[in-house]
Amino acid sequence: MLKINNILVKGEEIKIKWLGHAAFLITSDTNIKIITDPYQAGGGIKYAPITEKADYVTISHQHFDHNYTNDIRGNPIIIRGVGLHQEELFTFKGIDSFHDDRDGELRGKNTIFCFNVNDINICHLGDLGHLLSQDKIEEIGKVDILLIPVGGTYTIDANQATDLCKNINPKVITPMHFKTPKLNFPITDARPFISGKENVKELDSSEIEITKEQLPVDTEIIVLKPAL
Numbered sequence: 518m519l520k521i522n523n524i525l526v527k528g529e530e531i532k533i534k535w536l537g538h539a540a541f542l543i544t545s546d547t548n549i550k551i552i553t554d555p556y557q558a559g560g561g562i563k564y565a566p567i568t569e570k571a572d573y574v575t576i577s578h579q580h581f582d583h584n585y586t587n588d589i590r591g592n593p594i595i596i597r598g599v600g601l602h603q604e605e606l607f608t609f610k611g612i613d614s615f616h617d618d619r620d621g622e623l624r625g626k627n628t629i630f631c632f633n634v635n636d637i638n639i640c641h642l643g644d645l646g647h648l649l650s651q652d653k654i655e656e657i658g659k660v661d662i663l664l665i666p667v668g669g670t671y672t673i674d675a676n677q678a679t680d681l682c683k684n685i686n687p688k689v690i691t692p693m694h695f696k697t698p699k700l701n702f703p704i705t706d707a708r709p710f711i712s713g714k715e716n717v718k719e720l721d722s723s724e725i726e727i728t729k730e731q732l733p734v735d736t737e738i739i740v741l742k743p744a745l
Contacts, residue, residue: 537564557585577643666694668704
């Protein structure tokens with residue numbers, strides 16, 4: 518279990534596992550599972566296929582490295598697009614954005630997803646390619662855990678991600694969509710994003726376990742290792 522600020526408090530614990538690229542497996546205390554932006558393995562993606570079971574899958578846009586559900590087990594409900602997606606257990610808020618800084622001219626639209634698991638507000642930015650207006654920041658609302666792309670080229674880069682984190686002001690920042698030995702895309706690794714920042718934890722693990730009470734007072738950056 519991850520201790521944040523050396524405090525361990527009992528509560529409704531969630532698990533967040535970075536599978537690789539922009540794909541996370543988020544598990545509630547009652548074992549409800551959400552997968553974000555599942556990739557298709559192959560080509561430049563050397564991560565193993567995503568074969569985990571899920572109840573819900575969020576898809577930010579229709580590119581092969583973010584929308585591949587064929588290998589996921591469990592017949593999940595697929596969440597796509599802008600607006601409120603009210604399901605039996607969760608509400609997913611899809612917020613309109615773009616995959617580039619030209620209003621989607623280069624790479625199309627992107628959907629930011631915000632949802633709450635065990636009273637923890639999670640925001641997955643997908644393949645966001647531009648900084649957000651104050652209106653969009655307000656639409657996102659309070660964020661406890663921010664899953665943010667930092668690799669540049671196809672998304673915001675390290676400097677843009679830094680600015681965005683200041684505006685959103687989450688409790689925990691987990692970078693994603695950056696170069697690793699298993700990703701042969703022309704993007705940077707996480708180093709430019711975390712360099713010079715305080716409260717950075719580079720874990721030798723793909724997963725954190727956390728409760729609402731364990732969220733840090735001062736924002737922390739938690740860098741995970743891909744599970745697959």
